[in-house]
Amino acid sequence: MSMTGFDLSFRHLCSPYTTLRFEFPTQTRRKIQYGCTCTAGRPALCSTSASSTAVSDSNENHVGTSYGRRTMISMITILFPLHRSMQHSCANAADDLLLLQEEIRKVLTKGKAAGVLRLVFHDAGTYEIDENSGGMNGSISYELDRPENKGLKKSLKILLEAKKTVDETITVSMSDVIAVAGAEAVSLCGGPKIPVQLGRLDSMVPDPEGKLPEETLDAIGLKQSFKRKGFSTQELVALSGAHTLGSKGFGSPIIFDNSYYKVLLEKPWLSSGGMTSMVGLPSDRALIEDDECLRWISKYADDQDLFFEDFKNAYIKLVNSGAKWKRNS
Structure with missing residues (x-):
């Protein structure tokens, strides 16, 4: 797992598994290289003086990393329970079929x-x-x-x-x-x-x-x-x-x-x-x-x-x- 994305492989489901790769927006993982890239929505990160560029870059990277982590955690919170639910459902279906097959074979x-x-x-x-x-x-x-x-x-x-x-x-x-x-x-x-x-x-x-x-x-x-x-x-x-x-x-x-x-x-x-x-x-x-x-x-x-x-x-x-x-x- 990295800050640029993560893989979820559904390898044990009823149908052939699919690997899903989630990429976070580019802005959440880039490094600021060329001056101020702020918008009106982020006035606290702006500075018109050249001396504040390093601080602005640091703050931008910190915010981007924080946002990326929150997004990743949110994705995991949503998808992992779904993954487990699908596995559980398929496992139950397989068990039900096995039980039926066993009883049919008896007669x-x-x-x-x-x-x-x-x-x-x-x-x-x-x-x-x-x-x-x-x-x-x-x-x-x-x-x-x-x-x-x-x-x-x-x-x-x-x-x-x-x-x-x-x-x-x-x-x-x-x-x-x-x-x-x-x-x-x-x-x-x-x-x-x-x-x-x-x-x-x-x-x-x-x-x-x-x-x-x-x-x-x-x-x-x-x-x-x-x-x-x-x-x-x-x-x-x-x-x-x-x-x-x-x-x-x-x-x-x-x-x-x-x-x-x-x-x-x-x-x-x-x-x-x-x-x-x-x-x-x-x-x-x-x-x-x-x-x-x-x-x-x-x-x-x-x-x-x-x-x-x-x-x-x-x-x-x-x-x-x-x-x-x-x-x-």
């Missing part, structure tokens, strides 16, 4: 991962940009009797167990629980680690019906549906890779990898007879017939790391779509 198994990940998609997948409706808001709790959500009651039930335990310490929304649980399901099965922010607010009513992409859509219909939700074709293909988990026939049902894309390229459903004809949904098979989708399918089949990175980014976007946030988040 989640690889065999349940596909169902939990499907729960994420069916809660967040109702989002529509133009209508500003749906999205990641926990409304799936009110929509379980809809045909497209068949089988999700079990997945929600195990997450409610985790939520009940967490709520004894902190209050967490159902939408936060679902978003974090999906990320944990992917990680548990060997996929990428996905950071999820907490602070979503839950809806108290169901989302409008008919907003999820239908399983019978062709590639054009799928791209149009995802576009209405704010997702590109690349993001559509990346998110579709979640079908590598579960019983749809893409590799191991409990391993998250790029098998989905490799199997799509093989088109096993074209083989006569056997279970190969049951691989994937109609919407999965439609992707391989679209040139734009095929380009991304080929990339992900060749490069699992690329798939993991793109899936992570698309997942974060998905669980933030349509979310309403607490003010302090």
Whole structure:
């Protein structure tokens, strides 16, 4: 720390730190070299005689130094408590997330991962940009009797167990629980680690019906549906890779990898007879017939790391779509 300025580095906050450098006004640190530089506001420092120049310089330097010190102390008084407050807030958020992750891991198994990940998609997948409706808001709790959500009651039930335990310490929304649980399901099965922010607010009513992409859509219909939700074709293909988990026939049902894309390229459903004809949904098979989708399918089949990175980014976007946030988040 010097009289010309000081650095405050926020190195332990939630976002990448920024170094802030405060420079005091030049007049507070300069040395007077050329006679009297007083203004009408400082008459006591003035003298018209040459013999008083040294005294004037001394007084000017003393006042400048004093002013600089007061300014620096004032800055520190304001900024250091803010720095500590931000650190405390981020530390609390990290602790809350860790607690939620630990409780989810207690109830989640690889065999349940596909169902939990499907729960994420069916809660967040109702989002529509133009209508500003749906999205990641926990409304799936009110929509379980809809045909497209068949089988999700079990997945929600195990997450409610985790939520009940967490709520004894902190209050967490159902939408936060679902978003974090999906990320944990992917990680548990060997996929990428996905950071999820907490602070979503839950809806108290169901989302409008008919907003999820239908399983019978062709590639054009799928791209149009995802576009209405704010997702590109690349993001559509990346998110579709979640079908590598579960019983749809893409590799191991409990391993998250790029098998989905490799199997799509093989088109096993074209083989006569056997279970190969049951691989994937109609919407999965439609992707391989679209040139734009095929380009991304080929990339992900060749490069699992690329798939993991793109899936992570698309997942974060998905669980933030349509979310309403607490003010302090």
